Amino acid sequence: MTDDRNGPRNAPANDTRAPVAVLGLGLMGRALAGAFLREGHPTTVWNRTPGRAPELADAGARPAASPEEAVAAAALVVVCVSDHTAVRDLLDRIDAAGPGLLTGRVLVNLTSGTAARARENAARVAAAGGGYLDGAILAVPPAIGTPEAVVLYSGAHADFEHHAPALRALAPDVTAHLGEDHGLAALHDSAVLGLMWSVLNGFLHGAALLGAAGVDASAFAPLAARSTETVAGWLAGYAAQIDAGAYPADDATLETHLAAMDHLAEESAALGVSTELPDLVRTLAGRAVAAGRGGASYAALVEQFRRSAPSTGEGVGE
Numbered sequence: 001m002t003d004d005r006n007g008p009r010n011a012p013a014n015d016t017r018a019p020v021a022v023l024g025l026g027l028m029g030r031a032l033a034g035a036f037l038r039e040g041h042p043t044t045v046w047n048r049t050p051g052r053a054p055e056l057a058d059a060g061a062r063p064a065a066s067p068e069e070a071v072a073a074a075a076l077v078v079v080c081v082s083d084h085t086a087v088r089d090l091l092d093r094i095d096a097a098g099p100g101l102l103t104g105r106v107l108v109n110l111t112s113g114t115a116a117r118a119r120e121n122a123a124r125v126a127a128a129g130g131g132y133l134d135g136a137i138l139a140v141p142p143a144i145g146t147p148e149a150v151v152l153y154s155g156a157h158a159d160f161e162h163h164a165p166a167l168r169a170l171a172p173d174v175t176a177h178l179g180e181d182h183g184l185a186a187l188h189d190s191a192v193l194g195l196m197w198s199v200l201n202g203f204l205h206g207a208a209l210l211g212a213a214g215v216d217a218s219a220f221a222p223l224a225a226r227s228t229e230t231v232a233g234w235l236a237g238y239a240a241q242i243d244a245g246a247y248p249a250d251d252a253t254l255e256t257h258l259a260a261m262d263h264l265a266e267e268s269a270a271l272g273v274s275t276e277l278p279d280l281v282r283t284l285a286g287r288a289v290a291a292g293r294g295g296a297s298y299a300a301l302v303e304q305f306r307r308s309a310p311s312t313g314e315g316v317g318e
């Protein structure tokens with residue numbers, strides 16, 4: 001984790017900011033280019049559909065007529081397009097421009113994707129003589145360049161270190177390198193998205209349940225937020241149990257949780273609310289209890305997520 005919030009105004013007079021190229025000027029690409037410009041980086045931009053970001057030109061960005069021209073303008077090339085197919089299209093165009101274009105440059109791909117695709121891109125860019133960092137943006141466009149932004153990177157440590165001073169323009173407080181495996185950033189991104197959807201689904205199910213009894217979601221929100229914070233406080237302790245493979249129930253046993261899950265399903269059915277979410281958690285917890293984990297802590301459920309096929313009959317060993 002790094003922290004460098006010195007803007008150009010605070011930089012020494014002889015400071016020269018590294019030139020950057022940004023390919024892809026959708027909502028996120030525009031925010032990225034804007035953050036580089038605010039930090040004083042000479043920024044060359046390209047977008048498939050021209051003229052989509054006049055405000056960037058007003059802020060000093062140099063528009064390139066092609067991706068090849070943009071790549072040629074900087075040693076740090078940031079790509080942020082819709083999806084992996086769009087990244088592949090771009091790499092095809094860069095390849096078609098001839099050998100050597102990527103030599104000595106680092107392509108930082110901030111397009112969302114999977115770990116396997118990140119490794120595929122890395123191999124392709126390496127074959128073309130370039131370095132590759134895969135990145136995951138855990139922020140919305142307005143947060144880019146503010147302390148709220150989190151951007152995670154994976155790939156060669158030397159490439160990250162070399163370009164970290166410029167990359168900090170995007171996430172001044174949390175610009176983190178996760179490791180040399182190019183897939184790590186995408187993997188963390190997926191894990192965090194899964195967490196986010198689980199929290200939101202729990203809130204939405206609760207809002208539906210209370211709504212059926214005439215309670216507004218706004219009345220539920222403060223209690224939901226407080227409960228989410230309480231649960232967040234349990235994570236470090238459960239993580240230690242998962243890493244140790246031992247699940248002493250210092251707080252509540254899985255059997256106790258399962259009984260409460262039954263209540264949630266029963267309440268939902270009684271109020272005509274979907275029971276799909278409670279049924280899912282009941283299925284997982286029921287399987288863990290059947291496998292002998294009834295006396296273990298909630299963290300023992302991780303064993304049910306680790307396998308793609310349901311299984312029962314494990315030993316107790318809490």
Ligand code: NAP
Nearest residue numbers: 024025026027028029048049081082086089111112137140
């Ligand atoms: P967006 O506003 O829809 O922009 C998509 C961009 O991709 C446009 O610049 C589009 O160009 C370009 N593009 C699509 N297909 C292309 C192709 N075949 N070749 C070249 N360029 C192509 O999307 P966004 O919100 O900026 O998101 C971009 C990436 O950031 C996504 O992977 C997204 O998951 C990730 N992300 C976004 C957010 C967010 O809150 N927005 C947060 C985290 C991560 P045209 O203008 O020509 O269509």
